[in-house]
Amino acid sequence: MNRAGQGRTGANRGQERRTESGHDFVSRRNTQSSQSNRGGRRRTEDTSRRNAKGHERNRKKSHERDFSAAAPSARVREADAARLVAFEVMQAVATEDSYANLVMPKSIRAHRLDHRDAGFATELTYGTLRNQGYYDSIIKHCVDRPLEKIDQKILTALRLGAHQLVAMRVPSHAALNQTVGLARGVIGAGPASFINAVLRRVSERSAEEWRELIESEATDDLQKMALTKSHPVWVVRAFRQALAVHGHSPQEIDELLDADNLAPIVNLVELPGLGSLDEARDKGATDGELVAGSALYSSGDLGRLESVREGTVRAQDVGSQLVARALAEAPLEGSDKKWLDLCAGPGGKAALLGALGAQRGAQLVANEASAHRAKLVSASLRPLPQGSYTVVTGDGRAIEKTVAQSKNLPAGMEENPRFDRVMVDVPCSGLGALRRRPEARWRKTPRDIADLLPLQKELFDAAASVTRSGGLIAYVTCSPHMAETQNIVNDILRDGAVELLDSGAAVRQVALSDESGTSVLSGEKDPSFAPNDKHPEQTTAQLWPHVHGTDAMFFALFRKK
Numbered sequence: 001m002n003r004a005g006q007g008r009t010g011a012n013r014g015q016e017r018r019t020e021s022g023h024d025f026v027s028r029r030n031t032q033s034s035q036s037n038r039g040g041r042r043r044t045e046d047t048s049r050r051n052a053k054g055h056e057r058n059r060k061k062s063h064e065r066d067f068s069a070a071a072p073s074a075r076v077r078e079a080d081a082a083r084l085v086a087f088e089v090m091q092a093v094a095t096e097d098s099y100a101n102l103v104m105p106k107s108i109r110a111h112r113l114d115h116r117d118a119g120f121a122t123e124l125t126y127g128t129l130r131n132q133g134y135y136d137s138i139i140k141h142c143v144d145r146p147l148e149k150i151d152q153k154i155l156t157a158l159r160l161g162a163h164q165l166v167a168m169r170v171p172s173h174a175a176l177n178q179t180v181g182l183a184r185g186v187i188g189a190g191p192a193s194f195i196n197a198v199l200r201r202v203s204e205r206s207a208e209e210w211r212e213l214i215e216s217e218a219t220d221d222l223q224k225m226a227l228t229k230s231h232p233v234w235v236v237r238a239f240r241q242a243l244a245v246h247g248h249s250p251q252e253i254d255e256l257l258d259a260d261n262l263a264p265i266v267n268l269v270e271l272p273g274l275g276s277l278d279e280a281r282d283k284g285a286t287d288g289e290l291v292a293g294s295a296l297y298s299s300g301d302l303g304r305l306e307s308v309r310e311g312t313v314r315a316q317d318v319g320s321q322l323v324a325r326a327l328a329e330a331p332l333e334g335s336d337k338k339w340l341d342l343c344a345g346p347g348g349k350a351a352l353l354g355a356l357g358a359q360r361g362a363q364l365v366a367n368e369a370s371a372h373r374a375k376l377v378s379a380s381l382r383p384l385p386q387g388s389y390t391v392v393t394g395d396g397r398a399i400e401k402t403v404a405q406s407k408n409l410p411a412g413m414e415e416n417p418r419f420d421r422v423m424v425d426v427p428c429s430g431l432g433a434l435r436r437r438p439e440a441r442w443r444k445t446p447r448d449i450a451d452l453l454p455l456q457k458e459l460f461d462a463a464a465s466v467t468r469s470g471g472l473i474a475y476v477t478c479s480p481h482m483a484e485t486q487n488i489v490n491d492i493l494r495d496g497a498v499e500l501l502d503s504g505a506a507v508r509q510v511a512l513s514d515e516s517g518t519s520v521l522s523g524e525k526d527p528s529f530a531p532n533d534k535h536p537e538q539t540t541a542q543l544w545p546h547v548h549g550t551d552a553m554f555f556a557l558f559r560k561k
């Protein structure tokens, strides 16, 4: 006789587990569907329940739900692996200052998540990190104490639960039971019942009702935007100012913040002369629309591409590709054999620069202050021809000394090196890469930016001091914050050692062209801005996630006098 549950296949069992755990999800917040969802009341009008295929059936109203009706013996007592990964990564970010994008792949591997569960864990982690400020505003309504008084692990579980309830199409019972199960497994029974009570309160309002409530609490438009788009107020203010300064309407701030809250598609670059995107194309990659040699890849694990494993094809934001190419291709009179990347770690731009240089017989010195990151630069440059590059470790402000003491410079560079092209991609706030490093917005403060400014200027000065007369220097930051961009440029120009070139033209020139031969970065997509009426040809260039689909990369190209 067949007893219930007997005779199920492994596949059946997997399917069942997924349905219980709610891993058949669709992200709701910050997507087209979330916007169209706004009009609908999830709780009060929607009385159906989703099955594994996403069809809604017999969904009960919130007060009819039986979240805790399960007998104690049937309650989830353990974390499912995907939520455990999300919890671990969130904790590492909160307590160890870790970067989610570095911890996530390791945790996914350690817990052996399959492709689908890895997707769930990634969406859960990144979505929660992006919208953390918004979820905290919601959680504040559901607890009886300030959030600072809540243990970090409990807060992490609450944020994860809030994201599932408010923004993912995880059935509410699964979001609640599984998150409480996670808490029971990794925090303890007492905290789990607190989390259960708080998340039940979260689930009593629809996503739309929460949005209306949180918006109604804002004291002005800026705060409203900061609350609902989940960015700190000071960041919203800085972005709005940067948009205006770069010739955009401050109204675009809405689109910019939305773009920051969307996961970027992975961009690939083939190292010129060394790699080919053909393998990636065979696996579904499509050619990039902004720059040659790039492709968009959304077919999962990059490690399955041999070209990626060998390092000749790499994941790299298109903004980074554009600025590296813009420096490499900008017109230069005279010698063009010695190139320098002053702040090279982990080596993304250095690899592209080095490959472009090697095609023209130029040699690259890649410097990095941190020994650990210098190793990453060496790994990144390994596919380049031997003798075409050297990695050195030292404070960029002492580059002259570092180069003079280096034992393994490319031949011909030993004595009094003066460089022809120099990249200064300064350490910065990273506010331009919030799509990829969602936690940075909560971690950085205006004070951090103020602390970086002297270093940024000093690194540029050191770069200029080892550039030959007539040589080119690119000042690059992955931030649109005025203090790190335009203000530094003004400081640099005040010293008079360099002149600003048409940086926008340099970027436009390396972008793809349409059928009529016009750069795709013209018109509304032109990244350049002329700050000076007397010299309109002297421009800086700012890329934007909502306009170009890139990181908010800033580029200013100078010529040494």
Ligand SMILES: C[S@@+](CC[C@H](N)C(=O)[O-])C[C@H]1O[C@@H](n2cnc3c(N)ncnc32)[C@H](O)[C@@H]1O
Pocket (backbone or CB within 6 Å): 320, 342, 343, 344, 345, 346, 347, 348, 349, 350, 367, 368, 369, 370, 373, 394, 395, 396, 397, 425, 426, 427, 428, 478
């Ligand atoms: C924005 S990242 C560079 C990114 C790199 N260009 C790439 O595309 O992969 C800045 C780098 O500067 C390094 N750095 C920080 N302080 C430095 C200093 N005083 N001298 C040289 N490099 C420094 C950081 O360790 C970091 O690796």
